[in-house]
Amino acid sequence: MTLGLIILTAVTLIVLVLPALPAFAEWRTGNDKQPLTIAETYADDHHVVAKAFGAEVASQLQAVVSKFLASGGQPVSGHSELKKHYDVIGPHASTTPDFQNGVLPLVLVRNTLTQWPAGAELTRQTYISGAFECGSGAYIERLFVDGDAYLGDETVTDSWLHARRDVRAMAGCELNGSIAAGRMLQVWPACQFERLEGGEIRFGDEWHWPEGPVSSRHAPLDLPPLFRLNGRALRQGGAHQVDGNLTIPPAHVWSGDLIVLGNLRLARNARIEGSIKAEGTITLEQGASVVGHVFSNDGIEVRVGARITGTAATGGTLRVRWGAEIGSHKIPSTATGAEILMEQGSRVFGVVMAVEAGRVTLRTVARIAA
Numbered sequence: 001m002t003l004g005l006i007i008l009t010a011v012t013l014i015v016l017v018l019p020a021l022p023a024f025a026e027w028r029t030g031n032d033k034q035p036l037t038i039a040e041t042y043a044d045d046h047h048v049v050a051k052a053f054g055a056e057v058a059s060q061l062q063a064v065v066s067k068f069l070a071s072g073g074q075p076v077s078g079h080s081e082l083k084k085h086y087d088v089i090g091p092h093a094s095t096t097p098d099f100q101n102g103v104l105p106l107v108l109v110r111n112t113l114t115q116w117p118a119g120a121e122l123t124r125q126t127y128i129s130g131a132f133e134c135g136s137g138a139y140i141e142r143l144f145v146d147g148d149a150y151l152g153d154e155t156v157t158d159s160w161l162h163a164r165r166d167v168r169a170m171a172g173c174e175l176n177g178s179i180a181a182g183r184m185l186q187v188w189p190a191c192q193f194e195r196l197e198g199g200e201i202r203f204g205d206e207w208h209w210p211e212g213p214v215s216s217r218h219a220p221l222d223l224p225p226l227f228r229l230n231g232r233a234l235r236q237g238g239a240h241q242v243d244g245n246l247t248i249p250p251a252h253v254w255s256g257d258l259i260v261l262g263n264l265r266l267a268r269n270a271r272i273e274g275s276i277k278a279e280g281t282i283t284l285e286q287g288a289s290v291v292g293h294v295f296s297n298d299g300i301e302v303r304v305g306a307r308i309t310g311t312a313a314t315g316g317t318l319r320v321r322w323g324a325e326i327g328s329h330k331i332p333s334t335a336t337g338a339e340i341l342m343e344q345g346s347r348v349f350g351v352v353m354a355v356e357a358g359r360v361t362l363r364t365v366a367r368i369a370a
Contacts, residue, residue: 119138132148173187175187194353255274259276264296271289286305295314299337309333338354
């Protein structure tokens with residue numbers, strides 16, 4: 001009896017003490033004193049680094065200007081403090097900026113347009129207060145523009161280029177890394193890209209833009225009874241799952257989330273009010289729309305005048321045709337895929353990310369079946 005009581009007591013102590021052992025080991029080693037590894041991950045994110053650099057320089061410049069005005073135009077300490085971290089060249093300086101060499105990032109404060117020669121390399125991390133324009137064939141590594149940025153034909157970017165206002169990339173640019181605009185980003189045909197961000201991202205030149213949205217009419221109808229009664233639609237949580245391929249008929253509306261274990265096609269002017277996921281491809285015909293997110297394993301094609309208000313993500317190719325849109329001014333979105341083909345005349349509000357390759361193509365005129 002005594003032995004059984006001892007064994008029971010020992011087992012109880014072990015059960016109570018075991019959960020505390022990791023905490024005791026943490027207390028002894030002090031691992032929490034070490035920096036988190038996720039910080040290194042973010043340090044390699046061009047988008048995060050560019051935004052942080054632009055915000056930091058702008059904040060310090062604003063502080064210097066405020067002190068200067070408060071002192072009645074007398075020299076202030078903030079300017080010397082700024083020069084500890086940056087190589088600052090003011091609007092009236094006679095020094096010629098060195099855009100290739102230097103330990104500290106370059107901060108160029110000017111009231112006029114900064115013009116960069118064609119074919120020249122800008123390899124130094126630079127902040128430009130004002131507008132920026134480069135000639136064709138230029139190379140830009142890390143640049144933040146506190147204004148508009150214009151990139152000539154066949155300009156190549158390396159890590160990042162961010163502008164607080166608009167960015168325009170002319171034909172044939174190779175936009176590596178992160179390209180972002182605070183307002184509008186326009187990318188011309190034959191450009192390649194990795195990551196684009198803007199309040200509005202326009203693809204193509206001004207002469208091939210649709211004059212207005214392609215009109216569409218939607219009948220407030222449910223799917224045909226065949227779809228509801230043939231046993232292919234199963235309720236899975238808050239969504240309907242369909243075994244096989246599915247076509248939403250023209251001008252019909254389906255309300256609710258859909259999971260399709262095949263290919264999904266929205267015929268002309270059809271609409272889905274909910275999010276959709278397909279193991280195969282997803283095709284939105286002319287005027288079709290999805291008020292929700294769209295996920296596909298194989299590929300997504302958004303044809304003339306079609307719209308997706310939520311995220312569009314695929315493990316295959318994302319193709320967005322002339323007049324088609326992803327996101328809106330009020331609801332920014334993300335479009336991502338292994339390969340992304342943006343036809344001129346299409347646009348995205350928010351972010352476009354190509355895992356392998358992204359490019360802007362010319363408009364293709366083809367007969368599309370309803």
